[in-house]
Amino acid sequence: MDLRGVLFLIGICLGLPANTNAQDAIQPLDPDSVDRFLQAPRPAESALIIDNLGAVYTHWGKSICSEQATLVYSGFVGGTWYASKGGSSTYLCMPMEPEYSLFIKKKQSRTVLQSSELQTPSKQIPAFGDLYQNTPACAVCQAFRRPAQFMFPARMTCPDGWTKEYDGYLMTANNRHRRTEYLCVDGQPEAVPNTSKNVNGALLYFVETNSKTHVPSTYTPERELTCSVCTK
Ligand SMILES: [Ca+2]
Numbered sequence: 515m516d517l518r519g520v521l522f523l524i525g526i527c528l529g530l531p532a533n534t535n536a537q538d539a540i541q542p543l544d545p546d547s548v549d550r551f552l553q554a555p556r557p558a559e560s561a562l563i564i565d566n567l568g569a570v571y572t573h574w575g576k577s578i579c580s581e582q583a584t585l586v587y588s589g590f591v592g593g594t595w596y597a598s599k600g601g602s603s604t605y606l607c608m609p610m611e612p613e614y615s616l617f618i619k620k621k622q623s624r625t626v627l628q629s630s631e632l633q634t635p636s637k638q639i640p641a642f643g644d645l646y647q648n649t650p651a652c653a654v655c656q657a658f659r660r661p662a663q664f665m666f667p668a669r670m671t672c673p674d675g676w677t678k679e680y681d682g683y684l685m686t687a688n689n690r691h692r693r694t695e696y697l698c699v700d701g702q703p704e705a706v707p708n709t710s711k712n713v714n715g716a717l718l719y720f721v722e723t724n725s726k727t728h729v730p731s732t733y734t735p736e737r738e739l740t741c742s743v744c745t746k
Pocket residue numbers: 631633647712713714
C-alpha cells in the first residue's frame with residue numbers, strides 16, 4: 515500500500531470524511547485537517563476516561579488496597595505445588611467466588627491450583643512468623659490517574675515523583691524447590707481466615723543474598739530483601 519492508501523485508512527480510523535469523488539476515490543489527507551482533528555476539543559466523557567487511567571496491580575499479602583488505590587477484587591494467593599515440575603511458575607490472586615463454565619466430572623491430565631503458604635517461621639520478623647503456614651490474602655487494586663507501575667526489588671521507598679502503593683518483602687520459591695516468580699508481599703501481611711493448617715501448596719519464602727557472586731558489597735548477606743510497589 516502506498517502512502518496515500520495509508521493516509522486514507524488513518525483517515526477512516528480517525529473518522530475524517532473520505533473523498534467520495536468516484537474518479538479519484540483515494541486522495542492523500544490534508545495534513546492540516548489531521549492536525550485540526552487531533553487538536554479539537556474532545557467530549558467530556560473522553561476526558562473522563564483518560565483522567566481515570568491508572569495501573570492495575572496485585573497487592574500481595576493484603577485483602578484491601580492502599581488508601582490511594584481502588585479495590586478491584588480480593589482473594590487468596592494460589593499457584594502450583596512447590597515440588598511440581600510442570601504447572602506454572604506464577605502466583606495468582608484467586609477470587610473467593612469462582613465462576614465455572616462447562617466441566618468434565620472426573621480427574622483430567624491437568625495442573626492442580628493450590629493455595630499458597632507462608633514458609634516463614636521467623637521470630638525476628640513477627641508479622642510473618644505469626645502467619646507461618648497460613649495462606650496469604652491478596653487484592654487486585656487500581657491506582658488513580660497513575661498509569662505506570664513497577665515493583666522495585668530491594669527498595670522500601672519509591673523514586674522521586676512516584677507514589678508508594680506498599681512495601682514489604684521479596685518472596686519466591688525455596689532454592690531447593692521448583693522455580694517460581696518473585697512477588698512483593700506486604701510487610702504487614704494478612705492471612706485468609708482458617709488457613710493455619712500446614713498443608714503446603716504454592717510455598718513462599720524470603721529471599722536473601724550471599725557473598726558467592728558479584729552482588730555489590732552494599733548488600734548484606736543473609737538479610738531478607740525488601741521491595742516496594744510504586745505507581746506514577
Ligand atoms: Ca508448610
